[in-house]
Amino acid sequence: MAFESLASKLQETFKKLKGRGKLTEKDVKEAMREVKLALLEADVNFKVVKDFVNKVSERAVGSEVLESLTPGQHVIKIVKDELTDLMGSTQSKIVFAPKPPTVLMLVGLQGAGKTTTCGKLAAVLRKQGKKPLLVAGDIYRAAAIKQLQVVGNQLDIPVFTMGDKKSPVDIAKAAIQYAGLNGNDLIIIDTAGRLHINEELMEELVNIKQAVRPTEILLVVDAMTGQDAVNVAENFNQKLGIDGVILTKFDGDTRGGAALSVRAVTGKPIKFVGMGEKLSDLEPFYPDRIASRILGMGDILSLIDKAQEAFDQKKALELEKKIRAQQFTFDDFLNQLEQMKNMGPLDQVLGMIPGMNQKMLKNVEIDDKQLAHVEAIIKSMTKKERENPSIINSSRKKRIANGSGTKIQDVNNLLKQFEQMQKLMKQFGDPKKLKKGKMRFPFFG
Known part of the structure; x- marks a missing residue:
């Protein structure tokens, strides 16, 4: 389950604080040491951990907290506020073009789940009244085009393909013309990935970007790779420029290092998280709700959202x-x-x-x-x-x-x-x- 190990350690740490009537600076210092170790074990970026602990410590040793009637709860509130801020404060939504079509370009390494995420994202945005078109722009990976067609067929969403003989740039440009003729106001382009970042990959993605001027470029990364996911995000952002991140396999990320580091390192928000293998398992990322879950405060709003959707x-x-x-x-x-x-x-x-x-x-x-x-x-x-x-x-x-x-x-x-x-x-x-x-x-x- 997402954040399982981190949540368990942080909740145990703050349970000790809550049981004390008064807090000293020494109490706060000991608690922050445990928080620091928990975050590092969760594979959170070292600089992010250092800055986070410094911010919390600075606020937690103020007279407002130490002289409070419930100092332990006050410290937990500070940690929740800082965790929320670390992950982006508020939900970051997809930006739609003022004049259709909105073009979303999904990029990332092989194995992150990019092709399936294209379909999941199209399904989410269709519920918002959009008419999506999926574009098969990965001409290198065997069966990538077929995979996208299967996903599109399952969701009843059209897939634009020109096979694997045309260049990805030509395919993307032709897809925009096709969308204009067929009333599709949302285009989601599936691009090729590699096992690692290289010049050839980046050059191709830059060429597509220049040819179609996407409304947003979204990076798809595997949450379970932790710090590696953050490094990938930093590299893609420096070389291509991204507008947001989608974390896949988030339900299996027991540590949470990627979710807690990506925005702080890249400055780009996490927009969605993949919560399972089903094509409906893509959820908006709410920093405040995630912070509440980590600290054992629950997430009633997401529970209500799920219930309203399911029932x-x-x-x-x-x-x-x-x-x-x-x-x-x-x-x-x-x-x-x-x-x-x-x-x-x-x-x-x-x-x-x-x-x-x-x-x-x-x-x-x-x-x-x-x-x-x-x-x-x-x-x-x-x-x-x-x-x-x-x-x-x-x-x-x-x-x-x-x-x-x-x-x-x-x-x-x-x-x-x-x-x-x-x-x-x-x-x-x-x-x-x-x-x-x-x-x-x-x-x-």
Whole structure:
């Protein structure tokens, strides 16, 4: 999970501060030493760490903090403010051209996930009312053009290609003419990468830049490469000039060095982060929300965003009516499970809840397979069984267990939990019990 090791160490450090009534300069100095070590272990750039710790220390030993009634919390607030500032203060959005089309040029080394990110970005911006066109400008890597076409086909987004015989510059120029004729107001160009930065690569990218004058050049880097990602970003910025960064594999970056160093070293903002392999797994980068997550304060705003995106408003209203009418069935339960899965892996969702720190999450068994088993059991039931589970006798249980690849005990457990849930739904659907405070929660006795 993103920032797992760093978050765990910082939260442990600040837990000690919070437990003290008064702080001395020595207390702050010891805490900052632990913060410094945690950041260096997270592969954060050394100069960035040094500047960060100096800024926090300077603010944390002021009389305003040391004489505060809650000095530990005051120091944590300072760290949160400085972390947010380090990563860019506010969300940095894509800049759209005042006169269409907006041309985005994605650059980066091989293996960073550039081609897939082109599709993910197009899908995100289509939701904002844009009509994207993907451009296959990588003519060197085997199957790069085919890969982009597959991505475009999955998303139902057109892909412009001229094969691998024309130059990338000619392809980019022709794509802009094509977009003008077909009403595409957003062009995303996939460019070639190399295993390392070299003159040939940079010369080609500069030529494309000069030919099409992109609205923004976005660098795609692998977050899990830590300090190497920062070095790549610095090099691309110096030689090409970039407008922003997209960090891929952010969900697997347990250290967080790239996210905490990129903006400080290059001066360029992180605009998006890749949170998984699905084509919907690209999220805007919010520095303040990330800082909150690192310090165990949760991220309610992102949780709400995910829920609003995953849950169907119409289905939610239908469910409310069913609850009020006490008609909650296994079909409704299955529908809720499917929408919950759309929010992403459970550990990511739980990590956004305030107070749910990394240590607590380690003690929680987050098994997405268990949800899959529940889903399989429900799908192995007949329509009548889903609507009226009371008819499920021992022979039916055996059939359901065989059909779902589970045990009869698993089926029994699910039926028992569902019965408890139905009782709870009946209490929700009874206004008299709600008014009189008679509602009891069967899960908690």
